[in-house]
Amino acid sequence: MKIAVICANGKAGKLIVQEAVNRGLDVTAVVRSDNTTAAQKVLKKDLFDLTAADVKDFDVVIDAFGAWTEDTLPLHSTSLKHLCDILSGTDTRLLVVGGAGSLYVNPEHTMCVADGPDFPAIFKPLAAAMAKALDELRQRTDVKWTYISPAGDFQAEGERTGKYILGGEELTLNSKGESIISYADYAIAMVDEAIKGNNIQKRISVVRE
Numbered sequence: 001m002k003i004a005v006i007c008a009n010g011k012a013g014k015l016i017v018q019e020a021v022n023r024g025l026d027v028t029a030v031v032r033s034d035n036t037t038a039a040q041k042v043l044k045k046d047l048f049d050l051t052a053a054d055v056k057d058f059d060v061v062i063d064a065f066g067a068w069t070e071d072t073l074p075l076h077s078t079s080l081k082h083l084c085d086i087l088s089g090t091d092t093r094l095l096v097v098g099g100a101g102s103l104y105v106n107p108e109h110t111m112c113v114a115d116g117p118d119f120p121a122i123f124k125p126l127a128a129a130m131a132k133a134l135d136e137l138r139q140r141t142d143v144k145w146t147y148i149s150p151a152g153d154f155q156a157e158g159e160r161t162g163k164y165i166l167g168g169e170e171l172t173l174n175s176k177g178e179s180i181i182s183y184a185d186y187a188i189a190m191v192d193e194a195i196k197g198n199n200i201q202k203r204i205s206v207v208r209e
């Protein structure tokens with residue numbers, strides 16, 4: 001299996017690459033600068049400069065792009081649109097590192113995590129931008145996409161427990177009533193999905209056991 005990880009030098013991307021390499025998969029790190037990941041194969045190119053020819057030989061493309069500042073938040077939509085456009089009509093699957101703010105908190109799917117009174121105001125613009133990108137992704141019937149939302153507490157430096165619970169569109173809590181997962185455990189779930197491909201054109205979510 002051939003996997004490309006876009007924005008592989010980032011915190012999430014680097015751990016996803018490491019997880020895939022540890023499992024013996026054929027991994028290419030797509031980076032703008034020097035490769036700092038465990039991948040032996042590297043494509044040094046900006047996400048927006050990628051072409052259909054660049055990605056045509058991969059079974060799975062993992063999008064670990066992230067933008068945090070107010071002026072770059074629209075890139076969540078434009079970057080995902082670009083990747084969908086170059087993968088349109090192909091068998092290459094697109095897996096997206098998503099956000100938790102858009103997870104539903106009621107069975108009617110009318111309220112999201114980001115709508116709650118305890119959701120930090122500082123993160124609302126980011127959650128809105130990522131939710132918009134997900135809504136646009138849902139319209140792409142021409143791409144074999146899977147959007148994977150982390151738990152509400154997404155810990156960059158959290159421990160790798162090796163265990164997670166797979167959820168769907170709604171916020172899932174573990175046995176302790178927590179919504180928490182480390183980047184390392186999220187990487188396990190991402191690579192599992194890359195291998196299995198069970199959730200095409202679906203949004204799924206993961207939480208630590």
